[in-house]
Amino acid sequence: MDAIKGRGAVSGAASTRFNLLVREVDGDWLDAAEAVDGPARHPATTVTEEHPRSILSFNKSPDVPFDRSVNAYRGCEHGCIYCFARPTHAYHDLSPGLDFETKLFAKPNAAKLLRETLAKSSYRPAPIAMGTNTDPYQPIEGRYRITREVLELCLEVGHPVTITTKSDRVLRDLDLLEQLAARNLTHVGISITSLDPVLSQKLEPRAASPAKRMAALGRLAAAGVPAHVSIAPVIPSITDSFMEAIMEDAAARSIRSASWLVIRLPHEVAPLFREWLDAHFPERAGKVMATIRSIRGGRDNDPNFGTRMRPEGVWADLFRRRFRVAAARLGFERPSVALDCSQFRRPSVDGQLSLL
Template sequence: MPFESIQGRGATRNAVPARFNLPERLVEGDWLDEVEALDGVSQRRTTITVERPKSILTRNSSPDIGFDRSINPYRGCEHGCIYCFARPTHAYHDLSPGVDFESRLFVKPDAAKLLHAALSRPGYDVAPIALGTNTDPYQPIEGRFRITRSVIELLTETGHPFTITTKSNRVLRDLDLIAPAAHRGLAAVAVSVTSLDPAISRTLEPRAPAGLKRIEAIRRLNDAGVPTLLAVAPIIPQITDHELERIVAAGAEAGARVAFYLPVRLPHEVAPLFRAWLDDHYPDRAAKVMATIQSMRGGKDNDPNFFTRMQGHGPWADLLRTRFAAATRKADLGTGRLKLRRDLFRAPEGRQMRLL
């Protein structure tokens, strides 16, 4: 019987979570359309569904997150990072947080139009809009749909502050928009670097650009005058934590102004997917990795509580804090938040142009 290969994907499983009472599956029914021979192996293809939401701004009131509004042009992410905390959101579409999350993508082509409506509302209060807080705004399909670019175009036209978080050097494609906005004090970019080891990255985040390419993106952003943050995120004990100091030093040398880190988080279905990934790729240390993660999460796979969820607690978390503080001090990197201007915003023009 033919089957569908998931080689080159991050997740090694594709089960639908039981918490939504959805049937478990190995592959989607439409995979038969892709079979090239009855006894062959069909490579899992990426499929795209257009999504038409009624609004595009997502609000949050989390006390340990430095923004209160965000935009995610895409749902699902081709990068396939096994640790991605956004994976469970795919279950709301009756899709698996596993391989489906990486290959069954949703795009929001009306994002800029919806943002235009939001910024035009009377009494709109200006605060930085965060791009890429859930899934990467510069995953490969951005090259085709350019939704992130259309949003940035509107933000720059209206003088609205924004931040970008990405694991991709594709952000450089929009440097012609981001750099002028940064010169006006409206934009900053955070580049996440998990590992500089290609062998680790190949399975950990198989379709994301290599770590060294991200470091080079920091360099080019800095050369263009864009305030750039280095995110050492996530740090995975016994897998990537030994690279912490090297990543901080590389980011600082490339021109990052600020750095921060996050220990790995494993909410909901991410935990079993991560365990399966460990069993497949690091069976020699799988138990040790999970024991260390649990030591930072109160004996559980995940800690959802405010404040501690971002830093963890216990001896291992304390050690990471100490090491990170020493590394940033040695590299002369800041650890605070960059401030962006809010006073340049002008509401977008509607059907009637502004007189002045």
């Protein structure tokens, strides 16, 4: 299959995990249609507003450093081919491929729902993570500003919040982030896979360029906002060669917190990633997948709690050693998010803060 300009996925193949119908375009019909209508158009982005009953999700995973999150959007226009959240679109009878990056969902009442949750007498504060599933600063945030509304609420009630993003749009909320940071209520992580804009455009076609993300890290650090560079995902024989250079660039911008994470390929992400490799790097596709399987115990993916975030084998050991050597040389510290929960003041649903 050929790459689609401006999109990460090569196809819109449906999931078969939930017995959904799978549709395939007949080649003879496609030839006839193109003769009449011309070449097929690139898929356009659509946004559907949804109004859930709750917005704060809780988890008990031992592999992640947070127990609650807010996801303002479903799907992500950034189109990162490796995104582990792609399979969630299958729950909506949509493709984890092209549908995930073109058929988006926005939750405009997110801040209102969060206020109602924080107002409950049973609620106990702990850092809320944003950007754990889909990016809170993907392009449609410019129109909906849902992430900004959530940050405004967190600042109002003194609630800690963390952000992970691949976009320099985070700087649009720098005024709020500076105030939150001054009270030790926020921490921002920016994920960077490589420093090559051409490669980045193939991997994550609608995310900010690596240079813009690096510049955003520097702006955050200069403003006093605790910022972290996440080298994620590391893709063997595709992006791993950039590890040290990313850390050096970040260190030069006064970033002192870094982490790395090797690629994960849950459910439908594995076949989508294979299609992407065949379209962009056919000469090394076999080597890439063989290395990934060696890291994941002989499988495309390790889904098990406790091991899914800890790659094994000689390649994993090499990446781990390279990161540790570079971190020691550049003065990086062990990542730590010790935000202050003591400032939280429960709001009432009408917007007034509780005195308790």
